[in-house]
Amino acid sequence: MPLLEIQNLTVEFPTISGLFRAVDGVSLTCDTGEILSIVGESGSGKSVSMLALMGLLPSNARITADRMAFDGKDLLSLSARQRRTVIGKDMAMIFQEPMSSLNPCFTVGYQLGETLRLHMGLNRAERRTRSIELLKFVGIPAPEDRLGNYPHQMSGGMSQRVMIAMALACNPKLLIADEPTTALDVTIQAQILELLVRLQRENGMALVLITHDMGVVAETAERVQVQYAGQKVEEQPVSGLFRDPHHPYTAALLASLPERAVIGERLPSIPGVVPGQHDRPEGCLFSPRCTFATDLCRREVHEQGPDFGRALCNYPLRIGIPMGHPTLSVALAGEDA
Amino acid sequence: MLRFIFGRLLVLIPTFIGVSIIAFAFIRMLPGDPVMLMSGERVMAPERHAQIMAELGLDRPMYIQYFDYLVGLLQGDFGKSIISKRSVLTDFLTLFPATVELSFCAIVLAVALGIPAGVLAAVKRGTWLDQTIMGTALIGYSMPIFWWGLLLIIFFSGYLGWTPVSGRISLMYFFKPVTGFMLIDSLLSGQPGAFKSAVTYLILPTIVLATIPLAVIARQTRSAMLEVLGEDYVRTARSKGLSPFRVVGLHALRNAMIPVITTIGLQVGVLLAGAILTESIFSWPGIGKWMVDSVFKRDYAVVQGGLLLIAAVIMIVNLVVDVLYGLVNPRIRR
Numbered sequence A: 001m002p003l004l005e006i007q008n009l010t011v012e013f014p015t016i017s018g019l020f021r022a023v024d025g026v027s028l029t030c031d032t033g034e035i036l037s038i039v040g041e042s043g044s045g046k047s048v049s050m051l052a053l054m055g056l057l058p059s060n061a062r063i064t065a066d067r068m069a070f071d072g073k074d075l076l077s078l079s080a081r082q083r084r085t086v087i088g089k090d091m092a093m094i095f096q097e098p099m100s101s102l103n104p105c106f107t108v109g110y111q112l113g114e115t116l117r118l119h120m121g122l123n124r125a126e127r128r129t130r131s132i133e134l135l136k137f138v139g140i141p142a143p144e145d146r147l148g149n150y151p152h153q154m155s156g157g158m159s160q161r162v163m164i165a166m167a168l169a170c171n172p173k174l175l176i177a178d179e180p181t182t183a184l185d186v187t188i189q190a191q192i193l194e195l196l197v198r199l200q201r202e203n204g205m206a207l208v209l210i211t212h213d214m215g216v217v218a219e220t221a222e223r224v225q226v227q228y229a230g231q232k233v234e235e236q237p238v239s240g241l242f243r244d245p246h247h248p249y250t251a252a253l254l255a256s257l258p259e260r261a262v263i264g265e266r267l268p269s270i271p272g273v274v275p276g277q278h279d280r281p282e283g284c285l286f287s288p289r290c291t292f293a294t295d296l297c298r299r300e301v302h303e304q305g306p307d308f309g310r311a312l313c314n315y316p317l318r319i320g321i322p323m324g325h326p327t328l329s330v331a332l333a334g335e336d337a
Numbered sequence B: 001m002l003r004f005i006f007g008r009l010l011v012l013i014p015t016f017i018g019v020s021i022i023a024f025a026f027i028r029m030l031p032g033d034p035v036m037l038m039s040g041e042r043v044m045a046p047e048r049h050a051q052i053m054a055e056l057g058l059d060r061p062m063y064i065q066y067f068d069y070l071v072g073l074l075q076g077d078f079g080k081s082i083i084s085k086r087s088v089l090t091d092f093l094t095l096f097p098a099t100v101e102l103s104f105c106a107i108v109l110a111v112a113l114g115i116p117a118g119v120l121a122a123v124k125r126g127t128w129l130d131q132t133i134m135g136t137a138l139i140g141y142s143m144p145i146f147w148w149g150l151l152l153i154i155f156f157s158g159y160l161g162w163t164p165v166s167g168r169i170s171l172m173y174f175f176k177p178v179t180g181f182m183l184i185d186s187l188l189s190g191q192p193g194a195f196k197s198a199v200t201y202l203i204l205p206t207i208v209l210a211t212i213p214l215a216v217i218a219r220q221t222r223s224a225m226l227e228v229l230g231e232d233y234v235r236t237a238r239s240k241g242l243s244p245f246r247v248v249g250l251h252a253l254r255n256a257m258i259p260v261i262t263t264i265g266l267q268v269g270v271l272l273a274g275a276i277l278t279e280s281i282f283s284w285p286g287i288g289k290w291m292v293d294s295v296f297k298r299d300y301a302v303v304q305g306g307l308l309l310i311a312a313v314i315m316i317v318n319l320v321v322d323v324l325y326g327l328v329n330p331r332i333r334r
């Protein structure tokens, strides 16, 4: 049984113009010692799905799932109180904006110690020792001096290290990192990613890394799951995904990577935008932006089997060729002959 | 921190001079003069009137009178009442504890009810509870104090007979003031029932005086909380598995208190203004009633000296609030 298993998670928000489906039938598994990456453009429901897992969405969010299990516990049947014994302890999360994620009114030492007291029942002296150890662990120099610092006295990279130390305080089995480097300088980004990967190895925990940066995926993750407009459109091991993406959206994302662009040519980007609440198409949500879209795609879409990375596409790609496409694959096959 | 306080004290000097001019001019702009009002119904001969005015030095040009007053102030002399001849400062110090006692109880009541009410309204935003709390606050805020005081007197004192109408303690009890605070003195006196009596006299004026600050604090707390509850660090606090009570009551409230403390500080000025009306309604022998009485008697010296002392109190309180503000908000701490 995997450490984390989510089946068919849907999250809806009531808005003045009706329900908005931010996450639409997403499934996901992650094992101990594994790095799973979730990628997708802004607004594809990456954060919302993980916040739903943590129980951190506002109370007006409607969350449904066939199954949501962590470490042998069925999260759907846990009371709020029981869930609070899990989050922050066995399942921890860090966020995109480290600077605003720390409470400006409390010292680093206090904010670190709070978790240690709540979940591990450490006394004052033990908390101090453990806090220093944690800060050292995440590469903060002179940790003793940092304990008395307030968040405004620290840089973004330093704040994110403190957030990571806080998340790791109780040796969690799963760490969810929601775009942990987006708000940081490029050099700091690399350091933080390196740190996360190192900690994941040393602690043997599972890491879910949310990002919209394919470059980050390539450097860190083992498995990737691509999300588009609230739906999971493909999942593959990293190497397979980069070698042979099966969903046209994944292919387009990869094509827009700088390293892949041919020198002298303009960087390809995907035309169009992610559909919002009001322009959600019938059938395949990617159809307005997809070069391979047919009438069938605009009516309905089918999920493929594991051979095609469970791509949510009627004509999944194999080495760039849309399989079973009425016009294109025939033409391409014809060219070959 | 000391430099900060010292700097703030320096800024107070021009404010102080401004207040002294306004207080000096304001009371002289009212029609009539102390001698005329002292003579009451009897009509006084103009010569006699002029003679007394001259004896009091009130016939001299305004700027000389003001200069005189200023020189006195610089020597720490707030003047003598024209009518009773008692020192303004002594009277102020005698009456001030009564006002402090009333204002303190009022602000404690306003904070003790206003902050939880605002927090509750913010947490239950949009529900009937939120609407009830904010509706009540709006009514409280727009209530004319005088009318509200009379309403309470009619109901609790007149109809139910639960509380006395005026004064600080029942005439049954008599003891020498030690601190000037009736709640404390009544306890010190050791007379059975004295404390209870003092409390019953204090309840209605406290409620009346607390009403507006209570409404303001509740509204300010609610809006500060709403802002803070959407912050990332509140989500972080919840992600640690902390109880909702701790998340709201500690992580969010601590941040929301920063603007609320400023509001509370500003309410002290409002409170002293409110005390003037409230003390008059309940014949509460504090500086509010003293000021009103002195204005009616055109006791120039008392009004100008008293207003200055009140202004000084407000300025000191604001300074204390600024220091407190620095203590809750680490970003401006040095």
Ligand SMILES: Nc1ncnc2c1ncn2[C@@H]1O[C@H](COP(=O)(O)OP(=O)(O)OP(=O)(O)O)[C@@H](O)[C@H]1O
Pocket (backbone or CB within 6 Å): A013, A020, A022, A040, A041, A042, A043, A044, A045, A046, A047, A048, A049, A058, A179, A212
């Ligand atoms: N509390 C909420 N109420 C209403 N809509 C919300 C709420 N939270 C998120 N959404 C919407 O849900 C959608 C998905 O948001 P989400 O934050 O999961 O995107 P994301 O994939 O994490 O994007 P990003 O890369 O920008 O972080 C967005 O359109 C967002 O506007």
Ligand code: SF4
Pocket (backbone or CB within 6 Å): A247, A248, A249, A284, A285, A286, A287, A288, A290, A291, A292, A293, A294, A297, A301, A312, A313, A314, A315, A316, A322
């Ligand atoms: S289903 Fe059709 S429109 Fe959607 S991604 Fe596949 S080919 Fe494109």
Ligand SMILES: [Mg+2]
Pocket (backbone or CB within 6 Å): A046, A047, A048, A178, A179
């Ligand atoms: Mg996000």
